[in-house]
Amino acid sequence: MNSKIWLSSPHMGGTEQNYIKEAFDTNWIAPLGPNVTGFEKDIESYLKEGSHVACLSSGTAAIHLALVQLGVGLNDEVLCQSMTFSASANPIKYQGAIPVFIDSEAETWNMCPNHLETAIKDRIAKGKTPKAIIIVHLYGMPAKMNELLAVANKYSIPVIEDAAEALGSTYKGRQCGTFGDYSILSFNGNKIITTSGGGAMVCNTLEKKENTIFLATQARDQAPHYEHSQVGYNYRMSNICAGIGRGQMEVLDKHIGLRRSMNTFYKEEVFNGIKGVNVFAEPNQDLYSNHWLSCITIENDAPFSKDELYNKMLEANIETRPLWKPMHLQPVFKNALYYGNNTSEELFKKGLCLPSGSNLTQKDRDRILEVVSCLK
Numbered sequence: 001m002n003s004k005i006w007l008s009s010p011h012m013g014g015t016e017q018n019y020i021k022e023a024f025d026t027n028w029i030a031p032l033g034p035n036v037t038g039f040e041k042d043i044e045s046y047l048k049e050g051s052h053v054a055c056l057s058s059g060t061a062a063i064h065l066a067l068v069q070l071g072v073g074l075n076d077e078v079l080c081q082s083m084t085f086s087a088s089a090n091p092i093k094y095q096g097a098i099p100v101f102i103d104s105e106a107e108t109w110n111m112c113p114n115h116l117e118t119a120i121k122d123r124i125a126k127g128k129t130p131k132a133i134i135i136v137h138l139y140g141m142p143a144k145m146n147e148l149l150a151v152a153n154k155y156s157i158p159v160i161e162d163a164a165e166a167l168g169s170t171y172k173g174r175q176c177g178t179f180g181d182y183s184i185l186s187f188n189g190n191k192i193i194t195t196s197g198g199g200a201m202v203c204n205t206l207e208k209k210e211n212t213i214f215l216a217t218q219a220r221d222q223a224p225h226y227e228h229s230q231v232g233y234n235y236r237m238s239n240i241c242a243g244i245g246r247g248q249m250e251v252l253d254k255h256i257g258l259r260r261s262m263n264t265f266y267k268e269e270v271f272n273g274i275k276g277v278n279v280f281a282e283p284n285q286d287l288y289s290n291h292w293l294s295c296i297t298i299e300n301d302a303p304f305s306k307d308e309l310y311n312k313m314l315e316a317n318i319e320t321r322p323l324w325k326p327m328h329l330q331p332v333f334k335n336a337l338y339y340g341n342n343t344s345e346e347l348f349k350k351g352l353c354l355p356s357g358s359n360l361t362q363k364d365r366d367r368i369l370e371v372v373s374c375l376k
């Protein structure tokens with residue numbers, strides 16, 4: 001049997017272990033140290049725009065601490081993109097708050113500005129002004145930030161930007177992860193770069209960064225003994241993990257180039273000329289996607305169905321996966337409010353994610369091509 005081709009697997013650059021060795025040599029085996037500080041600096045200079053980065057144990061922890069700092073609490077409402085990974089929405093529940101889900105638009109598959117405004121007006125009319133808006137850049141595709149931020153600003157509602165999948169993507173030349181009142185990144189094993197597990201909060205002031213670190217390290221007040229006046233969390237990143245991250249930053253742009261070339265491969269070689277199959281790509285020049293995952297939608301007039309392609313790939317030991325199932329369709333959120341017109345449901349029905357890693361070989365590409373040529 002051929003080895004498994006994954007959607008997205010870790011791809012080391014080669015220098016990661018030097019940073020880890022240094023941590024061992026200097027005994028910085030702790031959730032702080034030179035790699036943590038160094039990794040934060042690396043991300044700050046990559047993102048620019050005066051960003052201040054706090055490395056955390058996961059992207060989910062970052063979303064949680066963003067909600068905590070925005071004062072989201074019991075029975076507050078938070079607007080969240082429905083089509084996303086559950087980690088975008090779960091922290092709303094951690095706070096005892098209420099998620100209200102917003103549909104996507106068809107161009108970027110991210111939050112629709114019109115549905116967002118409809119939802120805000122309706123929630124305000126019902127006496128429940130939303131406390132925050134969680135916007136996601138799915139699969140690395142930037143959301144329509146100008147339009148979304150205009151709505152958020154009009155009603156003075158803070159934005160949490162979930163850029164977990166979008167490190168290195170840009171919107172009008174500006175890095176994703178620099179648009180929110182709080183923005184978050186993830187370095188989980190399947191993301192564009194990995195620290196084995198980890199995340200970061202990107203802040204637009206040093207004060208927010210310092211407060212994030214304070215909360216992430218058990219909220220210890222200034223005192224010789226342990227003194228606490230707030231509830232704290234144990235959410236800081238390990239200095240070992242951060243070492244992996246520093247090595248990964250050295251190859252980030254190269255790996256984005258390779259992911260983008262996978263997208264070109266699907267567009268120009270695999271699905272070129274196949275009726276009813278569309279490779280998801282930027283709708284215009286303002287958006288630049290890291291193409292973390294390459295995705296397709298399959299219409300009814302295509303020569304094969306989504307399930308056929310999925311099963312043929314599975315038989316060939318190639319992983320594919322349906323798009324994110326919208327949160328308002330998930331059993332865990334079945335009673336949640338939803339504003340939209342079924343764009344995300346439609347995408348979920350007809351879309352598939354394809355192997356997209358920066359470490360895929362020509363032989364892997366040939367195997368993928370082979371499966372599709374037998375179907376068309």
Ligand SMILES: *Cc1c(COP(=O)(O)O)cnc(C)c1O
Nearest residue numbers: 058059060085087088164186188
């Ligand atoms: C991966 C991911 C997260 C969560 O990040 P973790 O580091 O795995 O906690 C949040 N949102 C989106 C959209 C993601 O893809």
